Amino acid sequence: MIKKSRSALPCRLNHQTTRCERIEQASMTSDTLSGWTIVFDLDGTLVDTAPDLHLALNHCLSKAGFQAVPFESVRHMIGQGAKAMIEKGLAFQGVSRASAETEPLWHSFLQYYEANICAESRPFKGATRSLESLAAMGATLAICTNKTQHLAETLIGKLGLTSRFASVCGADSVPHKKPSGEHILHTVDRANGSPDRAIMIGDSQTDERAARNAGLPFVYVTFGYGPSPENWDDTRCRASSYVEVMDAIQSVANP
Ligand SMILES: O=C(O)COP(=O)(O)O
Numbered sequence: 001m002i003k004k005s006r007s008a009l010p011c012r013l014n015h016q017t018t019r020c021e022r023i024e025q026a027s028m029t030s031d032t033l034s035g036w037t038i039v040f041d042l043d044g045t046l047v048d049t050a051p052d053l054h055l056a057l058n059h060c061l062s063k064a065g066f067q068a069v070p071f072e073s074v075r076h077m078i079g080q081g082a083k084a085m086i087e088k089g090l091a092f093q094g095v096s097r098a099s100a101e102t103e104p105l106w107h108s109f110l111q112y113y114e115a116n117i118c119a120e121s122r123p124f125k126g127a128t129r130s131l132e133s134l135a136a137m138g139a140t141l142a143i144c145t146n147k148t149q150h151l152a153e154t155l156i157g158k159l160g161l162t163s164r165f166a167s168v169c170g171a172d173s174v175p176h177k178k179p180s181g182e183h184i185l186h187t188v189d190r191a192n193g194s195p196d197r198a199i200m201i202g203d204s205q206t207d208e209r210a211a212r213n214a215g216l217p218f219v220y221v222t223f224g225y226g227p228s229p230e231n232w233d234d235t236r237c238r239a240s241s242y243v244e245v246m247d248a249i250q251s252v253a254n255p
């Protein structure tokens with residue numbers, strides 16, 4: 001059998017740099033994001049948490065005698081915090097409960113989820129590398145999430161990403177969570193950043209509204225849980241991968 005040597009590969013493969021490589025090369029040589037704060041939503045944007053949230057939701061529902069919710073439906077229940085997800089899980093089976101009545105379910109959810117928060121949850125493809133590149137380009141990184149502070153910090157810690165972020169701002173660490181713009185502004189402030197040079201990256205209408213309320217440019221990632229922003233058609237800032245997230249950030253910061 002004749003083995004193809006590397007030099008026998010088409011020259012396009014040998015010599016043409018990929019888009020990823022170009023971004024990486026640029027990151028090693030430039031300081032183009034100095035002074036910028038890049039704020040990431042957590043669930044559905046940085047980390048694919050749906051598998052573990054799905055198991056935890058069904059654990060608390062079945063313990064209280066309710067039916068399990070299928071995975072695909074749970075994905076669309078994420079983004080407004082665990083209590084909202086539990087209420088949606090109940091509504092899915094025609095049960096309407098006042099928030100106070102879901103408290104016991106919430107406690108059983110928290111107990112299970114905290115113990116299993118990183119069983120299957122992983123950063124989306126390219127996310128970890130992009131955080132490295134953004135930091136190398138001088139950006140300050142932050143997280144603004146409707147997860148509780150404790151759960152957000154636990155997850156980020158288990159993924160080994162804590163040192164990447166200047167601030168992590170959970171829903172219970174601010175007076176008003178997303179879609180309030182205050183949540184993002186507090187996140188930027190705690191990262192010692194300025195809202196004039198900050199960008200919000202998120203996977204849902206909640207994130208887009210929060211960014212608009214805070215007066216920040218918004219990059220929408222389409223690989224998360226949605227629902228997608230309404231009346232928002234900035235195609236330049238719509239990203240279906242982390243390569244596109246990086247392009248969108250550059251196009252906002254260095255037009
Ligand atoms: O719903 C949640 O638990 C949090 O969601 P978020 O990180 O997308 O804000």
Ligand SMILES: [Mg+2]
Pocket residue numbers: 041042043044045078079202203204224225
């Ligand atoms: Mg999200």
